[in-house]
Amino acid sequence: MTHPEAAALIARSNRLGADPRTTNYAGGNTSAKGTDTDPVTGEPVELLWVKGSGGDLGTLTEKNLAVLRLDRLRALVGVYPGVDREDEMVAAFDYCLHGKGGAAPSIDTAMHGLVGAAHVDHLHPDAGIALATAADGEKLTAEVFGDRVVWVPWRRPGFQLGLDIAAVHAAHPEAIGCILGGHGITAWGATSEEAEARSLEIVRTAEQYVAERTAALEAQGTHPFGPVREGYAALSEAERRLRAAALAPVVRGLASTDRPQVGHLTDSDVVLDFVSRGALGRLAALGTSCPDHFLRTKVSPLVVDLPSDAPLDDVVARLKELHAEYRAQYQAYYDRHATPDSPAIRGADPAIVLVPGVGMFSFGKDKQTARVAGEFYVNAINVMRGAEAISTYAPIDEAEKFRIEYWALEEAKLRRMPAPEPLATRIAVVTGAGSGIGKAIAERLAAEGACVVIADLNLEGAQEVADALGGPDVAVAVRADVTDEEAVAALVREAALAFGGVDLVVNNAGLSISKPLLETTVRDWDLQHDVMARGSFLVAREAARAMIAQGMGGDIVYIASKNSLFAGPNNIAYSATKADQAHQVRLLAAELGEHGIRVNGVNPDGVVRGSGIFAGGWGAQRAAVYGVPETELGTYYAQRTLLKQEVLPEHVAAAVFALTGPDLVQTTGLHVPVDSGVAAAFLR
Structure with missing residues (x-):
């Protein structure tokens, strides 16, 4: 009691x-x-x-x-x-x-x-x-x-x-x-x-x-932070989000030089006003004061010193210059104050990056840490504005900040933290994740520490999955039609805005229409190729663009099928599309390897239970082809395999984790069969 x-x-x-x-x-x-x-x-x-x-x-x-x-x-x-x-x-x-x-x-x-x-x-x-x-x-x-x-x-x-x-x-x-x-x-x-x-x-x-x-x-026409600088006012919301999404992977890659980080964007009025004002450079350089603040934000942020509408290429180039300067300055700060018994430097990358017109990127070991770092810097902005209104902002000096940041007790607290999960800091996009195999994959990736974007045509179903995984610090839902080029670009932008970029993509969205050749219409053919072949290509292309901008490597996984190898009856459109996906794996593995991006595939078969494709009519069609009741289709598939075991969505999810986890880091261009053993689909 x-x-x-x-x-x-x-x-x-x-x-x-x-x-x-x-x-x-x-x-x-x-x-x-x-x-x-x-x-x-x-x-x-x-x-x-x-x-x-x-x-x-x-x-x-x-x-x-x-x-x-x-x-x-x-x-x-x-x-x-x-x-x-x-x-x-x-x-x-x-x-x-x-x-x-x-x-x-x-x-x-x-x-x-x-x-x-x-x-x-x-x-x-x-x-x-x-x-x-x-x-x-x-x-x-x-x-x-x-x-x-x-x-x-x-x-x-x-x-x-x-x-x-x-x-x-x-x-x-x-x-x-x-x-x-x-x-x-x-x-x-x-x-x-x-x-x-x-x-x-x-x-x-x-x-x-x-x-x-x-x-x-x-009332006197002045502001604690001074006047708004010409050219530094906030961009419109639409412009701001486009620019933030384009910059996020670049900024995240720089902030992950020492160790991978998850990002968070804050474009509140408080932040946008601060980064527009004349006192920004002076106050940001002074850094935060309260120990709770700078332990999460580092002693000072990286500040982009270009106008709001500067050409994007110029901002990217300047970010890289400023990042190199920041790292050198942080190393010098450490060297000025470290003693022989000080903990080792924990990394010289910024935790806070301020971009005029756009807002603030904050970084941490997971989404919550990144978000909270941003919240603390908003606190710091409020403190600076208040101090400048009543006097002059005068935080504790640099030496005192170092004594706390590299305090042995703080180091001991960090060492007590649990070991990170295998996919911690990884940002995953899973298409078709509102149900079936995609849902199981999203659940497994989140359980292993990843932040997950749940992409699906059915936004309501995707939102239910995201909520069940823990909400926006773990997963966000995005409605995405993978056949639409702009929708796919928007999907990757949403991943960047939510978590800072993308590291891991699972091309899972799909459908199937089981018909004999003479009954297969051009619409049947085009629909399946649009969703799986074209859709996988579009998602892989946009994701690769973001991964290359990050410079952190990445993983692209295709959920193909045993049918990419096995010639079954009454299945021309579906199987041909899966063969297309299977060869995309090989082509992209060869092309993207120089960027540290691995491309692999999973070939499932007979995943009936929980499958969105089977529930959508495919199961009834295939059951009719094989002459068995639809309720026994999973058992039928299992009995024709070498292992005589039914394949479930979580088995496919396990294969995705195996390919993207910490153990197979030298593997690319591989297809992993998850079919309980179908000899006719053995890779040759």
Whole structure:
């Protein structure tokens, strides 16, 4: 049963975390103190419940809390060895834990345990950080709050900061909280309700002050970020999306120089306004300040310094120049501050790329990480605008940023992360993925870590598959007619806009009409060739265009058929089309190998259960040809094979994973039979 104080803490945390004005995703921490019974002695024991490392306030549950004995935590004050050995204190928190389970204590645990108040909130509101990063933040804090809120100069999070805030709380009984220089806010209260009310008072008061000062500037005809530069205004939505889709694979390829990344596009008004203004270069170079921000965004972004409508080729060329400069500058930043015991450099590519007229590309190890990095940079933009409205933006200095970015404790947190899935960072497009074999392939690729674009003529069915896979951080649905050249180009653009590009394409869309030669019409022939031969060609061409722009290699897989080799009766149009697809595999493998793009095929047979083709009438036609009931067609196909086993959609999906996973990286031009053994279709 959840302790009442812990239950109140969780409810308060969820309310605070649900409002982006109050704190950012996974940012800040909250706590509550209370008494429970020691299960060993039966005596009362004072406990601290505090959000653990890596949790998010908006979704906090009991399992995300660390529970510590207050007597042991406060006893650490007597053995604290000083700021030079600060990192040792986090390991000491483990010896203060009460019971087993729960989350690992975070670096901010001392702040919560040492402050005398029963309830403590540490938050990262944009308006609060605007005050915290203003050049005269201490003076402004006194002006805005009087003696209700105390200024605490910048100090790296840790045990000493906990001691500092505890001293502030003890010395200022009239205070409700403090502004942490360069960082955020902390508030406290005797009850959960009081702590929450005080947190919101600090946030709302700071918001009102920033808003009033901003309005005063605008009334004078000025803006915190300066005027819009001529030629740098936002493009129309249609132009913006076209340009973003064209640039995304290029930018993603550059941002993946050290390790593959997934991308996210943000073209909100906040971002588009920032990249249009005169202060962009100065402020972007200063970088972010709050540790939660720059740990996800790196210390500064890459900024394209060309007008919104600059020729696309010029933007691509300039991106490559700026990327080389960024990497050199980041390496120099690392070299300036690294010590012999610093963790190794984690990569010199940007996490944030700002493009005037278009918006912001953000990158991470998966879609959620990339999206959240963009959200944090939007927070940073809000902070910079607020600080410039009330003063001058003055973030913590570069050396302090390095100390946190390459903190041994941060490195330890990264090492605790689970190993990535085999297809992590891969962006897959599967055609005909709303049902049957395509759905099974999409499910398998997503289960192995890929981001998946579910392409299908039936958008409703595709959306159901995408939703079941986890929604837009994992899969997106796109209506796509693969016979339409523009629709296929739009499909690849949607993949670029959703995830940054494309690495893996499965040409699965298809249909079949089973008729004898003399009954096969030209329309039958054209329809099947349009969907499978022409459609596969169009999808492969557009995907290859994006893959070549990325420079990251890729995979193209054709779901062909045993019929590409086997001459069965009453099947001229379908089998000829599958033979076309099979030879496309060979042709494209030979042509695209120089770009690191592998092209392979899968030859299924007799996939009846769950098959969209069979459900659409093909099953009845083939059952009639073979003289068996349609309900027994799968069994019939199985009995004519060497293994006597029915082939299911997930077996085809397994073959796709085998061809695109980490094991067959030197394989291209191969057709894998998934037919339980049809000797007449053996490859020769």
